Each structure stands twice: as structure tokens, then as C-alpha cells.
Amino acid sequence: MNKTQKITIAVMAIIGLLLAALMLVPRRGAGTAAQAGGAERTEHAEQAPSAHADKAAPEQGGLAEAPPDKIALDDTQARAAGIVLAVAAPARIDAAITLPGEIRFNEDRTAHVVPKLAGVVTSVRAELGQNVRRGQVLAVIASSALSEQRSELLSAERRLALATTTFERERRLWQDKISAEQDYLQARQAQSEAGIAVRNARQKLDAIGAGAGAGAGPAAGGAQLNRLELRAPFDGVVMEKHLALGEAVKEDAAVFTISDLSQVWAEIAVPPRDLALVRVGQTVLVKASAFDAQASGKITYVGALLGEQTRTAKARVALANPDRAWRPGLFVSVDVPSGRAAGASATSANAAGDAAVAVAADAIQTVDGKPVVFVKEAGGFRAQPVTPGRSDGKLTEIVQGLPAGARYAAAGSFVLKAELGKDGAEHAH
CATH class of the missing domain: 1.10.287 (Helix Hairpins)
Structure with a gap:
């Protein structure tokens, strides 16, 4: 490469650098302008809600926008929505424990019919599931x-x-x-x-x-x-049948099982921690798991031993069954009243009950994963976070967050929760 070519390449490189510098200067200026424009738009955006609020305020009678946890609702609108007010006050809370159970035959009214003598079946007069009367002939055996x-x-x-x-x-x-x-x-x-x-x-x-x-x-x-007649020992239903015409039966064979289903047992499993709360003679509430039915019964037996496998004790509830809706084998849940909370004493209990503040159980709603009670205020309701305690299904103790005498939405609180969700969605947008 000669000297002339070297000079030419150097000149071209210098020209390229100058062109690049000229191209970069306008872009930096545009970026500055864009930043300035963005700042102006941000400032305008921050001022826009205020302007929107000022514009919306006259439409709402000049009132300021409600806070996120408050629902603007007058008395007429509240009544139309089915909201019923109540006053938080002391109350007696008889909490209950729920134990699993199963309907069983009343063993005191269940009989296994055996021939007591060996023989051959010559006649069968009762079928499986048949209602029989006391003294009715079930089968005849030749012995x-x-x-x-x-x-x-x-x-x-x-x-x-x-x-x-x-x-x-x-x-x-x-x-x-x-x-x-x-x-x-x-x-x-x-x-x-x-x-x-x-x-x-x-x-x-x-x-x-x-x-x-x-x-x-x-x-x-x-x-x-040689005619031996097997008869029903009492009124009941044929639950099992284990013989047929011409069959040879032994003297100890249980050929029929008769059970009186007008009263059944609900057998429940009681863990050791709840044994002190389950007592003979106590009235409990039995609820069906497969359908909507419940009935009251009395505990007639509480086991003294724990099962080796389940580590629970058995308790038994006598349950009237006039319509035979409680069928043996049906799974149930049993609500056993637990009385006062552990550690509560007569001196520390309130004169009107053992809960200083209690509200209706349906009044408590969950908002953002926290329990709240909608408290009545001027112009609407406010979602007040609370700490609930014991509950008997009708009343719930409020340990913290709500004073006695506060007016709250006892019924229809789900409507207020829905309105609060709508307001939250609008604020998010």
C-alpha cells in the first residue's frame, strides 16, 4: 500500500466518525424531549383522578368518594337489600364439638333366630325385608x-x-x-x-x-x-335370611335376623381429648351426611376403653326412627354441646353470658382472607376486621375488634360483601 492510499483511508475514517457523531446528537435530544413529555403525562395522570373526583362529586351531592372499606348505603337501600341490623352484646355461647358416627342396629332390639334343634326345612313363610309381627311363623322345620x-x-x-x-x-x-x-x-x-x-x-x-x-x-x-315352628320374637324387619326349602339346618345356625328399626343407635368415635365432654344422658344432635336430615337423641353409653387401632372410645346415641329414615350403615355427624370453654369460671363470666361480645354467626364474612363484620355508620357500612372465638352455630363470640353496643349487619351481610367487591374492582381499574 502506497502513501496516497493510506491517506485516503484515514480521511474516510475521519468522515465516518463525524457522520456518526452528527447522527447521535439528535437522538439524545429526542430522548430528553420524550422524558419531558412523559413527566408531563405523569403529572397530568396524577391530576386526572382529582379532576374526575371533582367532576363526580357534584353528581353524588357534593360528597367525597368513600374509602375502600366503606359502602355508601342509606337506610332505604339497606332495607330493600334485606339487611337487618342488630347490636353486639354479651351472650351465652354453648359451643359444640362434632364427632363422626354411623347408624347401627339397636342390639337390644335385634334377634338372631336359631332352630335350637337340627332338622330339615319344610316351609319358609318370611322373606328378606318383610315386616313381621311378634309370634308370626317364619319357617317350619321337621326335627x-x-x-x-x-x-x-x-x-x-x-x-x-x-x-x-x-x-x-x-x-x-x-x-x-x-x-x-x-x-x-x-x-x-x-x-x-x-x-x-x-x-x-x-x-x-x-x-x-x-x-x-x-x-x-x-x-x-x-x-x-316333629314340627318345629320358628316364630318372630317381636315386631320388626327381616334383615337376614339363611335358609331355603328342603335345606338341612343345624341347631345353632342363625337362619333369620330380626331387628326393630323403630329405634336405632348412632355409634360415634370419641377421641381422648373429648371424652370429658361426652356424658351419658346428654342430648345431642345427629345429622345425616348423605341427605338433609337431623334429629335429637340421648347418649346411652360411653366406652371406658380405647380401641387399639383407632385410639378412640365408642359412644352410643339412642335415636327414634319412626319413619325408618335412619338406616343402619348411614354415616352421620353428631354435635355434642361442649358447654363453657376450658378455663372459664363463674366469677369471670359476664352476667348476661360467658361471651363479652357476640354477634350473629351469619354476620361474619371473609374479606381478603380475614373475618370482618359490617358495622353501621353514618351514610353506610364499614368492614370492621374482627377476631372470632367460640360459636354454637347461631352466635359467635368476638374476642377482639368490636365493642359491645355496636350496630352491625346481622342478616344480609353477604350483600355488603358483594358490594365491597364491586367497589374494589372499580378502584383497581
């Missing part, structure tokens, strides 16, 4: 063992009849001084022993339910001696 016992009774009755006749004859002969007293005494002894044998045979039949009035007696003839 050879029963035939032998009835034969024994027949023989004993015949011997008793003969012994009685002999005794009466010997008594007359002895009274007439014809026979010796020893013959009279022997006849009396024979009659007594025959009577014992008859009572023994009858009691054997009564023990298996085949005594007088329980089926065809011995007097019905030889063809009926």
Missing part, C-alpha cells in the same frame, strides 16, 4: 329330636295320669281303713315323681320354643310331633 322330646312329654303325662288315679284310690282306701298307710304314701310319692317328669319335659320344649302355644302340641297327633 326328629323334637319328636323324641314330645314323645317323652306324652309318656310323662300318661304316667302322671295313672299315678294320680292310683293315688286317689289309695287315699280313699286308707281313709276307709282298708289299706295300709304305707300304700297311700307310696302312691303319693309316685304321683309327685310323675308330676316332676311332666314339668321337666315341658320345660325342655319351652327352652327350644316348642312349648304350649309355640306350635303344634303333642295332642295334634304323631304326624305333628
Whole structure:
């Protein structure tokens, strides 16, 4: 490269630098102008809400815009929205614990019908789910063992009849001084022993339910001696059936299960921490889990032992079931009143109740994840954050955030919550 070419390249480089400098100067100025314009727009934007508020204020009668936690609502609008006011005041809070449970058969009114003698089923007269009455025949079984016992009774009755006749004859002969007293005494002894044998045979039949009035007696003839009738012990429903016509059954087979469903049990599981609150004779509220139904019952039993697997104690509630809506196997929840809170004493309790301030349970709403009560103020309502305490489902204790005597929305507070949500959305925009 010669000297002339080097000079030419240097001149071109200098010209390029100058052009680049000229191009950069206007851009910096434009950026400054843009920043200035942005500042003006920001200042205008900050002033715009005030102007908008000033413009909106005359439309609202010259009132300033409400704070975010306040809802502007006059008395007429509140009544139209279904809002009911109440006064926060002391009250008695009888809180309740809720325990899981299940409907069970009343075991005191549930019977397993067994033949007590082996035999063959000759007739079945009751079906599964059928309502039966006390004494109704459920099935008939032919039993050879029963035939032998009835034969024994027949023989004993015949011997008793003969012994009685002999005794009466010997008594007359002895009274007439014809026979010796020893013959009279022997006849009396024979009659007594025959009577014992008859009572023994009858009691054997009564023990298996085949005594007088329980089926065809011995007097019905030889063809009926083996007839064993299984009868319902009380009014109830056939819950289980385990026999069929012609089937051979054993003496200890539970062929029928009869249960009186007019009263059932609600069996509940009680953890150790709640055992002191569950007492026999206490009235509780049982609620169905599968449908909307509830009923009151009394606790009749509280277990003294904890289950090895569940580590809970069993308690039992007697529940009237006239319509049979409470079916065994149904899951329920049981509300047990827990009384005063632990540590509360009569000296520290308020004269009107054990909660210094209480409000309606429906009055408490959740706003931004925090419980609030809508307090009545001039021109509307204000969402007052509170700290709730115990609750019995109707009243809730307010531990902090609301003084006694404050007027609040006891009913319809969900309407105020919805209005507060709308106002928050408008402020966000």
C-alpha cells in the first residue's frame, strides 16, 4: 500500500466518525424531549383522578368518594337489600364439638333366630325385608329330636295320669281303713315323681320354643310331633335370611335376623381429648351426611376403653326412627354441646353470658382472607376486621375488634360483601 492510499483511508475514517457523531446528537435530544413529555403525562395522570373526583362529586351531592372499606348505603337501600341490623352484646355461647358416627342396629332390639334343634326345612313363610309381627311363623322345620322330646312329654303325662288315679284310690282306701298307710304314701310319692317328669319335659320344649302355644302340641297327633315352628320374637324387619326349602339346618345356625328399626343407635368415635365432654344422658344432635336430615337423641353409653387401632372410645346415641329414615350403615355427624370453654369460671363470666361480645354467626364474612363484620355508620357500612372465638352455630363470640353496643349487619351481610367487591374492582381499574 502506497502513501496516497493510506491517506485516503484515514480521511474516510475521519468522515465516518463525524457522520456518526452528527447522527447521535439528535437522538439524545429526542430522548430528553420524550422524558419531558412523559413527566408531563405523569403529572397530568396524577391530576386526572382529582379532576374526575371533582367532576363526580357534584353528581353524588357534593360528597367525597368513600374509602375502600366503606359502602355508601342509606337506610332505604339497606332495607330493600334485606339487611337487618342488630347490636353486639354479651351472650351465652354453648359451643359444640362434632364427632363422626354411623347408624347401627339397636342390639337390644335385634334377634338372631336359631332352630335350637337340627332338622330339615319344610316351609319358609318370611322373606328378606318383610315386616313381621311378634309370634308370626317364619319357617317350619321337621326335627326328629323334637319328636323324641314330645314323645317323652306324652309318656310323662300318661304316667302322671295313672299315678294320680292310683293315688286317689289309695287315699280313699286308707281313709276307709282298708289299706295300709304305707300304700297311700307310696302312691303319693309316685304321683309327685310323675308330676316332676311332666314339668321337666315341658320345660325342655319351652327352652327350644316348642312349648304350649309355640306350635303344634303333642295332642295334634304323631304326624305333628316333629314340627318345629320358628316364630318372630317381636315386631320388626327381616334383615337376614339363611335358609331355603328342603335345606338341612343345624341347631345353632342363625337362619333369620330380626331387628326393630323403630329405634336405632348412632355409634360415634370419641377421641381422648373429648371424652370429658361426652356424658351419658346428654342430648345431642345427629345429622345425616348423605341427605338433609337431623334429629335429637340421648347418649346411652360411653366406652371406658380405647380401641387399639383407632385410639378412640365408642359412644352410643339412642335415636327414634319412626319413619325408618335412619338406616343402619348411614354415616352421620353428631354435635355434642361442649358447654363453657376450658378455663372459664363463674366469677369471670359476664352476667348476661360467658361471651363479652357476640354477634350473629351469619354476620361474619371473609374479606381478603380475614373475618370482618359490617358495622353501621353514618351514610353506610364499614368492614370492621374482627377476631372470632367460640360459636354454637347461631352466635359467635368476638374476642377482639368490636365493642359491645355496636350496630352491625346481622342478616344480609353477604350483600355488603358483594358490594365491597364491586367497589374494589372499580378502584383497581
